[in-house]
Amino acid sequence: MGWSDHLLIAPIILPLVTGALLLLLDERRHALKALINVASTLLLAAIAIRLLTMAGETGEAASRVYLLGNWPAPFGIVLVLDRLSALMLVLTSMLALAALVFSLARWHRSGPHFHTLFQLLLMGLNGAFLTGDLFNLFVFFEVLLAASYGLILHSSGPFRVRAGMHYIAVNLAGAALFLVGVSLVYGASGTLNMADLAARIPELGATDRTLLEGGAAILGVAFLIKAGMWPLGLWLPNAYTAAAAPVAAIFAILSKVGIYVILRLSIVLFGADAGASASFGSSWLLAGGLATIAFGAIGVLASQAMGRLAGFYVLVSSGTLLTAIGMENAGVTAGALYYMVSSTLAISAFFLLIELVERAQDPAANVLAVTMEAYGDDLDEEEQEEEVGVAVPATLAVLGVCFASCAILLAGMPPLSGFIGKFALLAAAIQPADASPAMRVATWTFFSLVIFSGLSAMLAMMRAGIRTFWAPVEGVVPRVLVMEIAPVAFLLLLCLALTVQAGAAMRYMEATALSLHQPSAYLHDVLSAAPVPGVKAGGH
Structure with a gap:
């Protein structure tokens, strides 16, 4: 067993050790804690990229399995690295790096234990993406939720506390449902290892199958709450709007945890080989996803504040x-x-x-802008001095370019990656000629809603851009530091790289999708993983 094989556990151990170390340091040593956090996150990003290359080297459908305690599956805890989990690790580390650097300007000093909570959140996220059994998925889910509770309340404030308490209550209910669902699944099948569970489902009797499907449905509700499916995601726009900017930026991946788990379990457990349970819940996902797109698009179109616009677009993304x-x-x-x-x-x-x-806007200015838009500007036109040929400050120019790039990406307009993703998605959706009439209706409804959601995003972003850059009520130029604009540019450059390397990226995604929809190799790799010779189970 080479050193590279032990990298599978590094995305969990590294943030755990770093978070514990940061907790021991005095809270007033902001510079030292920030330096340790940045160094750990950079190392974590490097490890995630290396794991991505390792996943790509394993072939079309193979997985790397790490046996904790040297116990074989399904008796011991297993970590599984495949193309999908590696992709999620890299995405998480990129968002974490951008959010952390942005927070160093001022946000990390706005509340206690920011750096510790940040690292524990990364530990929970990485563990959820790597684990191969439902019990440890619950453990890592609780870790990331506990860290997110502290982060969403970071910097306090009445609106943030109110939205944060709502967020905590909803996610505690989701965690309770998760525990109930896992218990029912274990009672019906006698195992929580995903691969072993997939192998046992086709052999279950009618009674046990009913119990298992009930547990899976409850488990699905818990993750659909996190993913934000309508009507379970009504809490999400307010919570994400209220969160501090770097916290909301890293929270963009939290809804994808629910998406990841649903994608993984729906194919592995209820795929074509699941017997009578094949395709369990897929029709509900289809209908709920369409409703979520419609609700999110209407919310985007109705949003006057940019924070709520972004929150509703998270729902559009989840619904899609x-x-x-x-x-x-x-x-x-x-x-x-x-x-x-x-x-x-x-x-x-x-x-x-x-x-x-x-930053430079008075909250009352937004209300005034909406009032002027709805009722017209009653100011005397003669008192308004027309300015011709006024130079745009460099800061506003940079912010404007970044804003326009975000608008193009969110609306799915060419030529950036947002358009490529939607085009690939819709082109594949309308291809099957042997689809049932109901599926054809659902497909064209999906097509229409995706176009409508893109149009809604474009109109909302244009409206917000005009108010902010073209005809602001207040002409104040915000003071922006390099370490604040650099993370935004970094994320947008990643989208540009995704556009330029669309061919290579799509080949990776196609190989990932193929391995997901043919889970036999995943099951074989996990269940046949042999312990390390000469080492007793338990690591002694």
Whole structure:
């Protein structure tokens, strides 16, 4: 067993050790804690990129399995690295790096234990993406939720506390449902290892199958709450709007945890080989995803504040991905994965950008702008001095370019990656000629809603851009530091790289989707993983 094989546990151990170390340091040593946090996050990003290359080297459908305690599956805890989990690790580390650097300007000093909570959140996220059994998925889910509770309340404030308490209550309910669902699944099947569970489902009797499907439905509700499916995601826009800018930026990946788990479990447990339970819940995902897109698009169109606009677009993104999962098509899944990466990067960049753009605005100015738009400007035109040929300050020019890039990405307009992702997704969705009439109706409804959501995003972003850059009520230029604009540019450059390397990226997504929809190799790799010779189980 080489040193590279132990890298599978590094994304969990590294943030755990770093978070514990940061907790021991005095809270007033901001510079030292920030330096340790940045160094750990950079190392974590390097490890995630290396794991991505390792996943690409394993072949079309193979996985790397790490046996904790040297116990074989399904008796011991296993970590599984495949193309999908590696992709999520890299996406998480990129968002974490951008959010952390942005926070160093001022946000990390606005509340206690920011750096510790940040690292524990990364530990929970990475563990959820790597684990191969439902019990440890619950453990890592609780870790990331506990860290997110502290982060969403970071910097306090009445609105943030109110929205944060709502967020905590909803997610505690989701965690309770998770525990109930896992218990029912274990009672019906006698195992929580995902691969072993997939192998046992076709052999279950009618009674046990009913119990298992009930547990899976409850488990699904818990993750659909996190993913933000309508009507379970009504809490999300307020919570994300209230969060501090770097917290909202890293929270862009939290809704994708629910998407990841639903995608993984729906195919592994209820795929074509699941017998009578095949395609369990797919119709609900399809219908719920379509409803979520419609609700999110209407919310985007109705939003006057940019923070709420971004929050509702998270719902649009989740609805699009849930609909794609419900279609159970490898080509659609490949397009959805590409779209997921692009939309998550764009949303995260937009959350950071909102804080910079709104810095120089008086909250009353937004109300005045809406009033002027609705009722007209009653100011005497003779008193308004027309300015001709006024130079745009460099700061506003940079912010304007970043804002326009976010608008193009979120609306899915060419030529950036948002358009490529939607095009690949819709092209694959309308391809099957042997689809049932109901599926054809759902497909064209999906097509229409995706176009409508893009149009809604474009209109809302244009309206916000005009108010902010073209005809602001207040002409104050915000003070922006390099370490604040650099993370936004970094995320947008990643979207540009995704556009330029669209061919290579889509080949990776297609291979990932193929391995997901053919889970036999995943099951074989996990269940046949042999302990290390000469080492007793338990590590002694």
